[in-house]
Amino acid sequence: MDNREALLGKTPEELRQVVEELDLPGFTASQISNWLYQKKVAGIEEMTNLSKKARAMLQDKYVVGRTTPSRVQTSVDGTKKYLFPAHRNLFIESAYIPEENRKTLCVSSQVGCKMGCLFCMTGKQGFQAQLSAGEIINQVLSIEESDQLSNLVYMGMGEPMDNLDQVLKSLQILTSEWGMGWSPRRINVSTIGVIPAMRRFIEESEAHLAISLHSPFDEERRRLMPIQQVYSIENVVETLREYDFGRQRRISFEYIMFDGLNDTPNHVKGITKLLNGLRCRINLIKFHSIPDSPLKGTSPERMQWFADQLNKKGIVTTVRRSRGEDIYAACGLLSTKTLVKKED
Numbered sequence: 001m002d003n004r005e006a007l008l009g010k011t012p013e014e015l016r017q018v019v020e021e022l023d024l025p026g027f028t029a030s031q032i033s034n035w036l037y038q039k040k041v042a043g044i045e046e047m048t049n050l051s052k053k054a055r056a057m058l059q060d061k062y063v064v065g066r067t068t069p070s071r072v073q074t075s076v077d078g079t080k081k082y083l084f085p086a087h088r089n090l091f092i093e094s095a096y097i098p099e100e101n102r103k104t105l106c107v108s109s110q111v112g113c114k115m116g117c118l119f120c121m122t123g124k125q126g127f128q129a130q131l132s133a134g135e136i137i138n139q140v141l142s143i144e145e146s147d148q149l150s151n152l153v154y155m156g157m158g159e160p161m162d163n164l165d166q167v168l169k170s171l172q173i174l175t176s177e178w179g180m181g182w183s184p185r186r187i188n189v190s191t192i193g194v195i196p197a198m199r200r201f202i203e204e205s206e207a208h209l210a211i212s213l214h215s216p217f218d219e220e221r222r223r224l225m226p227i228q229q230v231y232s233i234e235n236v237v238e239t240l241r242e243y244d245f246g247r248q249r250r251i252s253f254e255y256i257m258f259d260g261l262n263d264t265p266n267h268v269k270g271i272t273k274l275l276n277g278l279r280c281r282i283n284l285i286k287f288h289s290i291p292d293s294p295l296k297g298t299s300p301e302r303m304q305w306f307a308d309q310l311n312k313k314g315i316v317t318t319v320r321r322s323r324g325e326d327i328y329a330a331c332g333l334l335s336t337k338t339l340v341k342k343e344d
């Protein structure tokens with residue numbers, strides 16, 4: 001088994017420590033970060049402006065840390081689901097969603113998830129491990145369409161706010177000039193509303209924020225999302241009201257639609273009251289059935305009706321097109337529970 005440490009995911013500061021320990025010249029750190037994040041090499045031997053000796057010393061203790069996907073599935077609609085090995089013999093999934101005007105990658109931030117949302121396959125998997133910043137970045141770098149990507153969403157497996165240190169570090173690498181130079185306006189991070197971490201995210205990052213709403217009513221949301229017992233959606237929205245997000249930064253609410261459960265006129269009223277005056281938009285999402293769940297999805301016609309009602313109330317609402325359902329890449333369907341990697 002290879003116990004060498006990954007360079008991918010390290011900041012310039014951390015790379016300086018690496019070169020100091022190896023007694024290499026200080027400027028080697030910025031050369032390495034350039035190879036990792038701008039030239040996007042997969043191996044230390046490709047860092048050709050480092051001396052052979054420097055490369056050999058690095059290779060003794062380190063690897064770049066890129067992993068290639070173990071499996072790629074393609075949907076009839078062009079969506080692709082990538083399976084990546086993660087540490088401790090586990091796997092994660094990422095979904096590549098090509099559309100006419102944008103090419104989006106949905107990345108995972110954890111293996112599994114501990115939040116237990118009723119409608120989510122990842123929640124059923126339970127929590128298995130945190131991903132490192134390098135493992136998050138690897139998903140962006142190691143898909144076939146890496147150079148075509150225009151947007152990133154942290155909406156894959158896991159709750160990003162439950163692994164915030166690594167998520168923030170990955171965002172720093174993605175958006176820094178020394179890193180991959182992404183605009184934070186092309187990145188959207190989702191949360192079910194873990195308030196203390198959400199505050200830190202708002203203060204330390206400039207990426208867009210998407211909140212999983214799913215019901216404006218306490219009892220009902222508790223049944224769907226256990227987090228409501230700790231951080232209620234009312235308190236999440238009150239917290240958001242404390243911040244000035246400027247015109248560039250977007251707050252959106254994700255709303256999965258369940259037939260007869262959260263798609264009534266009363267819910268339109270409840271949402272309107274909850275979000276009154278907050279500059280935001282709502283995305284309505286089709287529920288994709290999961291095994292052993294009594295929940296059923298709302299019909300497309302009813303979803304459009306719901307969107308129209310909210311739009312009439314002045315809340316910009318769109319119905320999000322469902323993608324990748326046939327390969328279990330659609331929202332709420334990612335799971336790697338049954339997959340365990342064999343030891344190398």
Ligand code: SF4
Pocket residue numbers: 113114115116117120121122123124156157158159192
């Ligand atoms: Fe976790 Fe998100 Fe699934 Fe809830 S919806 S269980 S937070 S991955």
